Amino acid sequence: MSVTAAAEATAAPAAPLYRKVGSIRRERRWALIGAYVALAVFVVFFLTPPFHMLMTSLKSSAEIADLSNNPWIVQSPTLENYWALLNHGSYPRHFLNSVIVTLSTVAITMVISLLAAFALARMRFWGSATLATGVFLTYLVPETLLFIPLFQTIGSLGLYNNLWAMVLLYPTITVPFCTWIMIGYFSSIPKELDEAALIDGANHFQMLWKIFIPVALPGILAATIFAFTVSWAQFLYPMVFLVSSEQMVLTVGIVSDLIRGDTFQWGMIMAGAIMAALPPLLIYAFLMDYYIAGLTAGATKG
Amino acid sequence: MAQVSLRRVVKEYEGGVQAVKGIDLEIADEEFVVLVGPSGCGKSTTLRMIAGLEEISSGEIAIGGMVVNDIPPRDRDIAMVFQNYALYPHMTVYENMAFGLTLRRFPKDEIRRRVENAARILDIGELLDRKPKALSGGQRQRVAMGRAIVRDPKVFLFDEPLSNLDAKLRVQMRVEIKKVHQTVRTTTVYVTHDQVEAMTLADRVVVMNQGIIEQVGTPQELYHRPATRFVAGFIGSPAMNMIPARLENGAGALRLRLPGDIVLPVPAERTQRYAPLAGGEVLFGIRPEHLTEPKNLDRPNIATFEAAPEVIEPLGMETLVIFSLQGNEVTARLDPAVPAERGRKMPFAADLNQMHLIEPRTGRVL
Amino acid sequence: MADGNVLAAPAPAPAAVAPARPGALRRLARRRSTLAFVLTVPLLTVIGGLVVWPFFYAIYLSMLNKRMTRFVGLDNFAFLLSRETFQLVIMQSVIFAVGAVVAKALIGFILAHVLHALPAKGQRKWRGMLLVPWVIPPAISTLAWWWLFDPSYSAINWMLMGIGAPPVAWLGEPGWARFAVILVNVWYGAPFFMIMYLAALKSVPDQLYEAAAIDGATGWQKLRYVTVPMMKNIIAITVLFSLIVTFANFDIVRILTNGGPQDRTHIFGTYAFQVGIQSGDIPLGAAVSLFMFPVLALLAVFVLRDVTRRSREMAG
Numbered sequence: 016m017s018v019t020a021a022a023e024a025t026a027a028p029a030a031p032l033y034r035k036v037g038s039i040r041r042e043r044r045w046a047l048i049g050a051y052v053a054l055a056v057f058v059v060f061f062l063t064p065p066f067h068m069l070m071t072s073l074k075s076s077a078e079i080a081d082l083s084n085n086p087w088i089v090q091s092p093t094l095e096n097y098w099a100l101l102n103h104g105s106y107p108r109h110f111l112n113s114v115i116v117t118l119s120t121v122a123i124t125m126v127i128s129l130l131a132a133f134a135l136a137r138m139r140f141w142g143s144a145t146l147a148t149g150v151f152l153t154y155l156v157p158e159t160l161l162f163i164p165l166f167q168t169i170g171s172l173g174l175y176n177n178l179w180a181m182v183l184l185y186p187t188i189t190v191p192f193c194t195w196i197m198i199g200y201f202s203s204i205p206k207e208l209d210e211a212a213l214i215d216g217a218n219h220f221q222m223l224w225k226i227f228i229p230v231a232l233p234g235i236l237a238a239t240i241f242a243f244t245v246s247w248a249q250f251l252y253p254m255v256f257l258v259s260s261e262q263m264v265l266t267v268g269i270v271s272d273l274i275r276g277d278t279f280q281w282g283m284i285m286a287g288a289i290m291a292a293l294p295p296l297l298i299y300a301f302l303m304d305y306y307i308a309g310l311t312a313g314a315t316k317g
Numbered sequence: 318m319a320q321v322s323l324r325r326v327v328k329e330y331e332g333g334v335q336a337v338k339g340i341d342l343e344i345a346d347e348e349f350v351v352l353v354g355p356s357g358c359g360k361s362t363t364l365r366m367i368a369g370l371e372e373i374s375s376g377e378i379a380i381g382g383m384v385v386n387d388i389p390p391r392d393r394d395i396a397m398v399f400q401n402y403a404l405y406p407h408m409t410v411y412e413n414m415a416f417g418l419t420l421r422r423f424p425k426d427e428i429r430r431r432v433e434n435a436a437r438i439l440d441i442g443e444l445l446d447r448k449p450k451a452l453s454g455g456q457r458q459r460v461a462m463g464r465a466i467v468r469d470p471k472v473f474l475f476d477e478p479l480s481n482l483d484a485k486l487r488v489q490m491r492v493e494i495k496k497v498h499q500t501v502r503t504t505t506v507y508v509t510h511d512q513v514e515a516m517t518l519a520d521r522v523v524v525m526n527q528g529i530i531e532q533v534g535t536p537q538e539l540y541h542r543p544a545t546r547f548v549a550g551f552i553g554s555p556a557m558n559m560i561p562a563r564l565e566n567g568a569g570a571l572r573l574r575l576p577g578d579i580v581l582p583v584p585a586e587r588t589q590r591y592a593p594l595a596g597g598e599v600l601f602g603i604r605p606e607h608l609t610e611p612k613n614l615d616r617p618n619i620a621t622f623e624a625a626p627e628v629i630e631p632l633g634m635e636t637l638v639i640f641s642l643q644g645n646e647v648t649a650r651l652d653p654a655v656p657a658e659r660g661r662k663m664p665f666a667a668d669l670n671q672m673h674l675i676e677p678r679t680g681r682v683l
Numbered sequence: 684m685a686d687g688n689v690l691a692a693p694a695p696a697p698a699a700v701a702p703a704r705p706g707a708l709r710r711l712a713r714r715r716s717t718l719a720f721v722l723t724v725p726l727l728t729v730i731g732g733l734v735v736w737p738f739f740y741a742i743y744l745s746m747l748n749k750r751m752t753r754f755v756g757l758d759n760f761a762f763l764l765s766r767e768t769f770q771l772v773i774m775q776s777v778i779f780a781v782g783a784v785v786a787k788a789l790i791g792f793i794l795a796h797v798l799h800a801l802p803a804k805g806q807r808k809w810r811g812m813l814l815v816p817w818v819i820p821p822a823i824s825t826l827a828w829w830w831l832f833d834p835s836y837s838a839i840n841w842m843l844m845g846i847g848a849p850p851v852a853w854l855g856e857p858g859w860a861r862f863a864v865i866l867v868n869v870w871y872g873a874p875f876f877m878i879m880y881l882a883a884l885k886s887v888p889d890q891l892y893e894a895a896a897i898d899g900a901t902g903w904q905k906l907r908y909v910t911v912p913m914m915k916n917i918i919a920i921t922v923l924f925s926l927i928v929t930f931a932n933f934d935i936v937r938i939l940t941n942g943g944p945q946d947r948t949h950i951f952g953t954y955a956f957q958v959g960i961q962s963g964d965i966p967l968g969a970a971v972s973l974f975m976f977p978v979l980a981l982l983a984v985f986v987l988r989d990v991t992r993r994s995r996e997m998a999g
Contacts, residue, residue, distance in 0.1 A: 050797045054809050057794060061816050061870065064827035067838055071830060079836070086838035131726035138719035146723065148987065153734050155924075155983040157931030159952035160976065163959045163969045164740040165733070187733040194726060207403035210370050215417035215464075216391035219718060225416075229407040248820030250934040251952070255960055266822040270938070281830055288826045292819045299818045303811060306818075310875070311882040 065292070072096055072286035079281055096286035105260045106287055109268035112178055113291075116264055117246040120185040124242040125235070127190050132197030133223050137209065147198060154191035161187075162255050169256055176258045184252050189242040196241075196312040200234030201227060237309030240302060244295045265291045319381030319471040319504055320346045321367060326376035328362050336362045338528035339376060344506065349498050351507045353515035354525035354551070361476055363525070364508045368474050369393050381471050391420075396465035397474040401481060402457045404449040404464075411445040414463045428467075435466040438500060439493075455486045462494070466501060473498075475507040479514065491517055512552055516540070524548050541671075546600065546680040549673060555605050555637065558647045559675065562601040564594050573601055576643035577624075584618040584669050590683060591674055602673035602682070605637065608649040611666040618669040625662045745970040749963075759970035768946050769954070773974070776950040778861065780930040783868040788922055790869065791876020798877070799884045810881070817874040825938040828867045829854075832939070857947035860940050864948050867935050872928075876921055883917040884910070916993045923986045927979055951975045 066087075071079065073092040084090060100106040134140075135147050165184065174180035204227060212222050228235065253267045260272060269287040273280045299306050321344040328337040337359040344350045352360040365371040367378055369390035377384050385393050396417075404413050411432055418428045436442045439459040449457055458478060465473055478494070479487045495518055498505055509515055515522045516536040524531045524539065524547070531551075532544040543549035549557050563574045564583070571583035571591055581601075583591060611621050624647070630637040636651045649665055657663060674683045748755050763769045794813060798806055816824065831839050832853035840850035853863050887910060895905050911918075933952035936942065942949035942957060949957070951971060959968015 046800065050800050053793065053797050054801075054813075057790070058809070058812050061813055061874070064824055064831060064870070065815060065819065067831060068824075068827040082836070086836065086841050127725040127729060130722040134719040134722035138715055138722075140716035140719040143719070146727075149730065150726070151987060151990065152983055153730050155927055155979070155986060156734055156738075157927065157952075157975075157979070159931040159933050159955065160972050160979065161734065161737045161741065163955060163965060163972055164737040164744055166960060167744065167965060168737065168740070184733065186729050190726065190729050205401060205403065207399040207401055208405065210368075210390075211397070211399060211403040211405075211464075212416075213370065213390045214368060214395060214397050215468075216420040218391075221420060226405060230405070232407070244818070244820075248822060250820070250822035250937075251956075254937070255956070266820060269823075269826065279833075281833075281836070284826060285830065288823045292823045295818050295820065296815070299814070300811075303807075307814075307878055307882075310817075310878055 068285045068288055071281055072283075072289050074282055076280070076282055096282040097290070100283055100287055100290070105263070105268065105272055108261065109263050109265045109272075110290070112263060112268075113247060113265040116178060116181045116185065117243060119182045120189060120246040121239055121242045123182065124186050124189040124193050125239060127186065128193035128197050128238060129223070129228065129235070131194050132201050133227060135194070136198045136201035147195075150191050150194050150198075153187075154195055158188060158251050162251055166255055175256060176262055178257070178262045178264075180256050181249075181252055181264065184256070185246045185249060188249065189245050192245075193238040193242055196238055196309065197231070197234060199312060200231040204230055233305060233308065234312070236302065236305045237312060240298055240306050241309040243298065244306075247295055320344055320348075321472055321504060321506065322379040323363070323367075324377050324379075326363070326366060326378060327374045328359070328366060328371060329374040335528055337366070340525075340528075340530050342523060342530065342533065344504060346504055347502045349495075349505045349507065349518060349520045350523060351509060351515040351519035351521075352523045352525055353509055353512055354531075356510055357527075358525040359528040360508045360510075360523075360525045364474055364476055364506060367472070367506060368395055368397050394471045395474055396468045396470040396472075397476065398458075398461045398465055398478045400477040402449075402461040402478075404457060404460055406449055409446050409448055410441065410452070410460050410463075413449070413460060414467050417464065417468050431467040431469070432463075435463040438466065438497060439463050454482050455490060458482065458490055459493070462497060466497070469501075469503075471504065473503050473505040473507075475505065475509075477509055478507075479509070480511070487514075494518065513554065516552070522552075524551060526551075543673070543682050545682060546602075546675045549602050549675065549682055553604055555648050555650075557602050557604045557673070558608065560601045560603075560642060560645050560647060561677070562599055564591060564597060564599050564674070566595045571595060573599075575601060576645055579622045579624075579642065581620045581622070581667060581669060582618075584672075594674065594676065594683070598677060600675035600677050602675055603667060603669075604671065605648040605650045607668040607671040608647070609666055609668070610651045610655040611664050612652075613668075614666065619666050620669055621664050621666050623662050623664055625660055626657050627659065629657050629659060741969045741973060744966050745973050747966040749966060751966060755966075759967050760974075763967070763970055763974070768949075769971070771946060772949045772951060772954045772971075775861065775948060776930060776975075779865060779868070779932070779936075779948075779950050780926055783865045783872065783929050784922060784925050786865070786869045787872045787876050787925060788918070790873040791880055791921075792918075794873070794877040795880035795884055798881055810878075813877060814874045816871050817878075821871050821934045822938060824871065825867055825935050828863075828870075829939055832863055854940050855944055857944055860944055860948050864936050864939055867939060868929060868932065871935070872925060876925070879917060879921045880914065883914045887913045916989055916996070920986060920989045920993065923982050923989065927982050927986070930978060930982075931975060 070087060070089045073089045073094070073096075075091070075093050075095060078084060078090055131150075135143055135150075169175055169180050169184075172180075174183070208226060208230070209222055212226050217225065248266065249264075250266045253264045257263050257267065260268065263271065265287075269284060269291060273284045273287065321342075323340055323342040325339045325341060326337060327335065327339050329335050340359075340363065342350075352363060354360050362371060366373050367380070369385065369388065373386050377386050379385065380393060380395070405416065408416065414432045414435060415428045418431065423431075432445070433442070436445060439462060441456065441459050441463060444452060444456060444460070449460065452460065461478065475494075479490055482490060491514060494507075507515075507518060516539075519536060521533060521535055522539055523533050526547050532539060532548045534542075539548060539552045543552060546559070550559065560575055562576075565572045565574055565580075570585065571588055573581045573583060575581065613619055614621070624640040624642065626638045626640050628639040630639070631653060633653065636653045636655070636657060638649045638651055638657050640647055640649070651657060675681070676683060744751070745759055746754055746756055748758075798810055798813070801809065831837060834852065834855060837850065837853065839853070843850060851859055854860050891909050891913070892905055895909050900908065930950075931952055932950060933956070936948055936950055936953045937956065940948040942953050946954075951974060955968045955971035958971055959965050
């Protein structure tokens with residue numbers, strides 16, 4: 016803004032003397048146009064699948080099957096797919112299961128991470144530096160490396176095809192990252208603040224509860240959002256450990272329930288997908304800054 | 318209200334580095350004591366040991382007659398003002414000041430009474446609902462002090478509280494702190510690296526250097542009778558001139574021979590004091606304010622000599638003139654009306670009543 | 684002085700002063716580190732019980748025969764290496780990870796730059812739209828891609844035919860299927876690169892560009908001598924991190940192709956699932972997973988090095 020204003024201000028008086036300024040502005044304008052073109056191309060690329068998803072979800076089965084139509088446009092929009100999903104079948108059950116697992120995981124994750132991060136950021140103890148590094152390395156362990164031995168373990172615990180096995184397993188993905196970024200946020204709180212609290216008479220739990228948690232609230236929000244989106248999106252563990260529709264969560268349930276043999280109910284699949292994508296999208300829309308803070312914190316904090 | 322005693326207090330860090338090397342200090346009830354010294358001299362560590370934020374490696378600290386070595390900060394009944402204020406960013410000014418009392422389960426109306434009283438003393442009554450973010454540096458400083466006052470502790474501890482303020486505000490807050498102390502009369506330990514702050518605030522100043530106490534005394538004592546070369550150089554601005562000289566015996570009196578063959582007579586009443594050093598090398602110490610244009614020549618022990626100024630710094634109310642005696646820079650303070658010109662010899666007068674002699678080997682001032 | 688007190692250098696404390704004190708001090712130290720330990724116990728339980736232990740258990744499992752009755756040493760690994768399918772899995776995993784990460788890094792870099800050049804006001808809106816693929820759970824968005832690639836109803840093919848091009852068997856022909864899984868992964872992951880690079884770009888002080896402009900640098904030279912060196916560390920961290928995640932991917936391939944056609948798009952994760960869970964050969968599945976470990980460990984070491992270096996830089 017200020018750049019263009021300044022350019023106009025200088026360009027206005029002695030025109031011949033400042034002809035160069037005009038060319039810089041023209042260059043800038045072309046660069047900007049180029050930028051917008053590039054952005055538009057990628058926005059189309061990035062938004063095509065969700066757009067097509069939405070269009071399909073609004074079509075009746077007959078319209079989907081009709082090959083003479085333009086597949087990108089919905090002719091006669093209908094909510095019948097959504098209606099069918101919400102009133103018949105196990106979609107509501109899956110949704111509820113996803114909510115239960117995700118909320119439980121978030122709660123467990125945040126308690127574990129906050130306690131551990133507080134200890135690791137503020138109390139030096141034997142092995143604390145090693146442990147902090149260990150937390151980061153754990154975060155880099157993908158679940159595809161561990162699901163087979165966990166399959167055995169969960170089976171022997173009698174938790175196979177049990178929703179609560181997910182609550183047990185999801186923290187392995189969320190806790191390391193959340194602990195890691197909370198260590199970063201806690202470390203950025205000036206040391207004098209705990210000293211002041213110490214002199215004011217706070218014990219360690221009061222310090223955590225009344226000083227650290229309120230001060231690091233943006234970080235906590237970012238970590239919570241991360242834990243939520245990761246739990247909501249988890250696919251491998253339910254795929255491996257859950258079988259029956261009663262226990263299933265959304266990510267797997269949409270496909271497993273709506274594909275009967277060779278009949279793909281694409282309208283309902285897409286409607287289910289839209290609704291399943293909605294919670295993270297809403298969180299993203301309303302808390303974008305915290306979402307992005309959590310995303311970028313991994314590499315820059317700690 | 319209480320006195321504070323430090324007995325042979327040592328702070329040793331991992332790897333055997335000693336930040337504080339066994340200091341003794343008695344601070345009287347209601348006294349305002351300033352610890353001053355260059356960075357790394359151990360003054361902040363000492364303060365933090367009194368606060369209980371650092372463990373004491375050996376020796377003991379007593380507050381109000383009770384040894385507090387093993388007592389956590391919250392039970393020492395102290396309050397501290399930090400360099401960066403350490404206000405809780407998520408609490409209002411009122412909550413910041415009330416926090417310590419809330420944790421100690423004071424009744425609500427007692428808290429309110431104390432906070433409002435402190436706010437009145439510090440003139441921050443209108444700010445009580447604001448968050449620290451919305452305050453200026455000076456206001457934050459006041460809130461930090463308010464947080465200490467409401468607690469009505471045995472001891473106030475200040476850790477360089479003014480160093481984050483600009484020069485003008487610093488002078489103003491200095492006055493404020495002095496006023497507050499005169500009102501509440503709480504024993505105060507104040508740490509600073511600024512000797513002007515130390516001199517203006519303190520009942521007694523403790524000059525520290527490299528983990529030991531160089532000298533303890535009132536500001537006047539430190540200025541007029543520094544005990545060591547370090548104190549002589551640290552207190553006073555511009556710093557005391559220290560010129561290598563030879564103490565000569567001549568005709569029953571002592572003479573100082575400065576570089577450039579300037580000879581100054583040592584005052585007769587000091588002959589006996591300086592006699593043991595006669596014939597040896599010494600450091601001749603004299604403050605710039607005692608090195609002036611020739612004046613009061615009728616008084617005893619005023620000696621004159623000539624030198625050529627190299628740098629002239631007019632400050633308005635006075636003019637600093639720097640000349641060199643064979644490579645030794647010397648600063649003099651002249652009346653601004655005296656004409657001085659770079660490179661042209663002019664007369665100076667040294668008030669030898671105010672001279673010091675320093676033994677170069679031990680650094681002791683005789 | 685046994686617990687926690689690493690100092691160990693016994694200070695020559697004058698015996699006259701408070702003989703009870705060292706004991707009390709030690710108690711204090713113990714209390715603090717005990718509390719710290721208690722606070723980390725839940726974390727240690729999660730890491731130990733659900734990450735470290737399964738890892739070693741996986742190693743043990745991978746050395747058993749199919750019915751888990753007999754110890755067979757490294758036979759499972761040898762058997763896998765001798766199979767052509769598995770050789771294809773190794774190759775495809777590498778192609779998938781490297782191809783996708785290179786494309787994601789390039790697109791992310793370009794988009795970050797383009798976004799950074801926009802006036803601050805519009806930037807937020809564009810950024811908001813460009814991050815959408817990352818926000819939708821990949822298991823969900825891949826369904827949309829699957830539908831876009833459908834053999835008979837493909838909306839992409841409908842457009843291709845519109846411009847006179849022949850329809851493509853996206854998921855039916857090995858070459859196209861490989862391309863498709865990479866494309867979807869790029870679509871999902873490029874926004875992450877964009878957002879990381881954008882954060883890094885914003886942290887480069889404007890004065891550096893101004894100084895470079897006064898020194899006579901062109902736009903390209905600014906990129907080459909200011910931007911890239913300043914972002915080097917973040918670029919490395921993001922690329923390494925994404926290599927790990929992409930290499931160990933599961934969702935996209937599983938939903939889109941399930942390894943087909945003819946096992947040509949299987950990567951370690953999906954193949955381990957097929958062998959270990961679906962075919963019930965747990966030890967062999969564990970062995971497939973463990974083949975990832977050396978690569979992941981190597982990448983992790985590099986990430987750790989770069990992250991430590993970066994935090995040190997930011998601290999200093």
